[in-house]
Amino acid sequence: MGDRALVPFSPWSWCLLLATLQCCGASFELNRSTDSSAQRELNVRFAAASSQPVETISVFTLDYDYVQIPYEVTLWILLASLAKIGFHLHRRLPGLMPESCLLILVGALVGAVIFGTDHKSPPVMDSSIYFLYLLPPIVLESGYFMPTRPFFENLGSILWWAGLGALLNAFGIGLSLYLICQVPAFGLGDINLLQNLLFGSLISAVDPVAVLAVFEEARVNEQLYMMIFGEALLNDGISVGTRSWASLCSFCRITACAVTMKKYVEENVSQTSCTTIKYFMKMLSSVSETLIFIFMGVSTIGKNHEWNWAFICFTLVFCQIWRAISVFALFYVSNRFRTFPFSVKDQCVIFYSGVRGAGSFSLAFLLPPSLFPRKKLFVTATLVVIYFTVFIQGITVGPLVRYLDVRKTNKKESINEELHTRLMDHLKAGVEDVCGQWSHYQVRDKFKKFDHKYLRKILIRKNLPKSSLVSLYKKLEMKQAIEMVESGVLSSTAFSIPHQAQKTQETKRLSPEDVESMRDILTRNMYQVRQRTLSYNKYNLQPQTSEKQAKEILIRRRNTFRESMKKGHSLPWGKPAGTKNIRYLSFPYSSPLPAGRDVKMAEFTDHDGSDSELPPITFHTHSPAKSIQERRWTAEVIPMKSLHGAGTPPRFGYQRSTSREERLGRGRRAILRPKPLFHAVDEEFESEEEGEEEAPAFGSLLSSELRPGGDCNLSHSPLLQRK
């Protein structure tokens, strides 16, 4: 985990790892003791057989009883791991069916094995095991990987939909089933209302996240994603909460812990630790979920069932009906209040993604038999619903979504179309970035202010690690600066602009295979468009292909710029280096260019600007390194000022992104900043109340100090109009 200590996050997590390992054993313990007698019989028979010939030495005894527990545990783990690996190695399978399908199948297989050998009921999952060991990692992982900004922005809708929807579903299903039970023909008369309601609540707990992987390819917009995600998260909580208040509380605590700690954890630890934490959490939750599914599969194969056609069929039917009702009704209402309403297509997707998961099963399994004399019926019904939704809905949701997305039929596009399509995608992504994220300013910014003022100072360390990309960037910048200063001959790069098209225009006859191969090359090698839409995969972490792509792009831009510098264009858009650009603010008492640079440094310390608009390039979706850079700058601006303008070290420039003027400026040497200017600014600075807006205030205050007198070549500068 690197050489840095992990910020000690929730003690839950540490207990969990140990506990999870134990629980496998524990759960077996409970059962093995009861059927060891059966095993002993086996041994006895064997011993008897081997002792037939008198006075032989028993060379080989099979003491299954002794090794059973570790043997079966190992078998399960091995089988589950192999299945998972195989599932993901197969290229198309993860897109076809949710991983839950696979886990259930594995569980069923194991169950079949156990059933075959023992003829006994499967191992028991204890209520305490579930709530203490199996559920928390899942919840923790959901909370950790939840994208916070969209979640909180859509919180109203999510609460409305998930909360109310769950309740509506639960009551609806419960009541309908109760009515069915009243019909004497089905023989269900002994199930009272309370039992039905409780059953309704547990069967309505959906696990739609499992399905997200399947229709990830279709462009699911951010809002939809958040609804589904939020629903999953809250649903777990609600169904757990119907059991007991304590479990609801603990659930909320874990979620809150995960959500809040992520930001600080990721900023404090190094890159590798960050990755390790992510993978660790994924692993824990994965293990828990796998275990639950295995329990489920195991209990499918067994004698613990009670089959009642009416109850089960109606359960299935009502689940679908009520989900449809709640989706369409609730969204109809909430669409009135949303700026971006959900289309019918979106609603269909939400309806169809109501796949039940491990949660419902666990809750059903843990129903106390004393209160529920017909527990087996409930378990069976739950299993049927889960199987149905996971397999049938899970497998068909992909095609459905693709169909709804009205994708054109996949006929081959011409090269032109492909190229232009990709260009437009990039263009759109770029313009979206320019537009930024629109959100409710107020609450979020109040939080941000609080965050900066207090929390960050406490929770985030001073010297922070860098991401690999930021290091690369700095290396490149430094290299460039050195080259410029030395003004040596720059080596030609792979991206040098070739000789102009003197090539004669030959229209070659291209065979269809050539065209095909060209198209292939294009498709495979074109850069991916930045994914604005969230992409959460419960079972995988995103691969870091985008980093490689980004590196290439950055290097290429640097080289292009260098080339254009070499040719004497100072700026790619053609202005010679000499003119003072209007961009620069000039200090009346100092040479303009470096001063402009200094002011820009002040600009850049605006760490509270909008979302992700800071020079250092990082690719974490949550950009930990970005704020690392921000912090460093603010820390450094202040001491720099207090030095009263001693030679301006160019190191600030390194942390800037492609600021071309910067590179020009760096060549020049330091200036003397007039002392009085600084003094005044210092005072101003200290009197500044709002901590987070320090730097831009500094910048703007500085600029406000400018007086028109002096060597101001900014005749058009609007700043002059301020005075």
Next chain:
Amino acid sequence: MKPPVVRARPADPATLGLALHLPGSRVGGKERQGSGAWLPAKAAAFGPGATRRPRLGDGRGERRPGGSSAMGSRSSHAARIPDVDSIRRETGFSQASLLRLYHRFRALDRTGKGYLSRMDLQQIEALAVNPLGDRIIDSFFPDGSLRLDFPGFVRVLAHFRPVDEEEDGNRDPKEPEPLNSRMNKLRFAFQLYDLDRDGKISRHEMLQVLRLMVGVQVTEEQLESIADRTVQEADEDGDGAVSFLEFTKSLEKMNIEQKMSIRILK
């Protein structure tokens, strides 16, 4: 044009502020001169002979480039978009969208200059790793200008407004085409290719774009042949370059209206 509907974001003071201050500080003056329109209002606040300590109290509400907190709460002062009516007519944005864009403009303009420079846009980190980032930024600065004022900003973004069929039907045919029509969207995309603005995409320009968009493992010969092929496919009159009409023709089957529309820019 639909009457402006301010979507009910409950108690959005910014919107209310806009409604109240609509006439705004309409100072004349060319829009090109870097949004000078709203700056003189601030100058009035400072006064030419202002002391070194400007009144941070009311100045702050207007000057803050951070954009977020202060403006959200004190936006009744800040929400003066100059020439808002003409911008709305030209671009077709709703009141609420314009306001959001204005906030965004101010947020991007960190030093409160009143206009955006290329550097401001370059600070958007996602653009830095967009293969076409530079060209996109350049498209915001038509004719090589160095400043982007708010109307110009909005004008570019108007190209990405989703197409509203109803609006299309009601359109007065005598008026110029709305900025977000299919033709204009295509024109916008075309100019990303055609850097020298000669109205044609030459083979060389196509090659340059290809180079930007493709990874390093593709060799130069492959790129050249792909560029050749691309031009060849689209070129009908055989001049070795793709004119705008040929460009549109090659894309006639593509749903441009959907590809080049950003949902939030309604």
